[in-house]
Amino acid sequence: MTKFWGIGVGPGDSELLTVKAVQTIKKLDVLYTPQAHKGGASVAEKIAAPYLPDDLEIKRRHFPMVRDWEVKRKSWKEIADEIATDVQSGKEVGFLTLGDPSVYSTYSYLVELLEGKIEVETLAGISAFSQIAASLSVPLMLDEESLEVVPATIDADKLGQIIDVNDNVVIMKIAVDFRKIYQILKIRKLLDSTVVVERASMDGQVVKTMSEYSEDAELPYFATALMKRGDSYATS
């Protein structure tokens, strides 16, 4: 029985794929990847490029980034149907996701649509927030501490509450709503306690504290913040 494999490729560095991800990619017949905005290879595909066999059939498919759920669902359904057909015809089929497939990934919707139809196996990847902590050699959490991970699109009041009760907060893809996040941290005097990593483990990685930005700064799409209460990164 062949399967549909959801493969996490990690945050950027091709060496951050797991051994299992690399071995799985090598036995695939077909690989689905999200299509990049300008056509061509997506970030996930570029990360996995060193491991893609020459004879692997690559199907780049467009995942619309729009607010309209019906539009998105329709595209996902078409792609899921195509994947199901490929697996049912005896092919090993893969799908690449940036970071970890379990962390804010469209892959989860594909799985939902494929459930009960074909066998699915998910291979964990290094998430952006895990890589940020590693690149700084700081813990995400220790002892009795907790960690909360939130998306940048979270409601401002809710984000404030979460920051107030947690020692460690990761905010993903902060460029999407940077001003809001900056202001919430500034009011709480936490700009120096929040570190931002742009393009973690990719070419052009940048590490700064939140206090080194202005509130109207324009950040790249891949930028994640880690707030650690009590820690100051200001001198590093």
Added chain:
Amino acid sequence: MTKFWGIGVGPGDSELLTVKAVQTIKKLDVLYTPQAHKGGASVAEKIAAPYLPDDLEIKRRHFPMVRDWEVKRKSWKEIADEIATDVQSGKEVGFLTLGDPSVYSTYSYLVELLEGKIEVETLAGISAFSQIAASLSVPLMLDEESLEVVPATIDADKLGQIIDVNDNVVIMKIAVDFRKIYQILKIRKLLDSTVVVERASMDGQVVKTMSEYSEDAELPYFATALMKRGDSYATS
């Protein structure tokens, strides 16, 4: 310049090391690992075993698991001093951690003690909670959702509050205080919405819902819970 490398080996399956972790292990001169309770190789060392070169010097060191901070600090300090000496003498020195070095790891204390003395590089690993989601092919979080990760030792009232305001909660190493966690979830009718994975990706992995345990069940040391509000795992 040689370095001290903190290497995450992932949750159990040797294929869940990253390519970078494997390549780094192969160039080490000395490897420090936590000593197992009964002597012999620790879990982390066994996971990395397929990649350890024959001529690698392995230094198993005892990390006391006691409440007394002074006892622990003293042991860590001795190990950190030994590591610093090895790196300063021109050796590439590694330290293995189970899962991800940034997630509740003693490694973070070693880094603190070594800061400013030698160069440190941390290699992220797949965390137990990431592997649990992957093994179930469920998302840790999606869209506007957040994820909170807490240790089993957390205060009961605080755990209750966290569960009440979060869609997704991971509770690590639940065997340490299972009855407390069970009761908190039971009162909230969340036993069916909480899945437990024992020994994720290791030999003898078990997946159950919380409702399949009794409150006085004895679980293995490696057992992690994932509560997803609204989801019922009862029929799976």
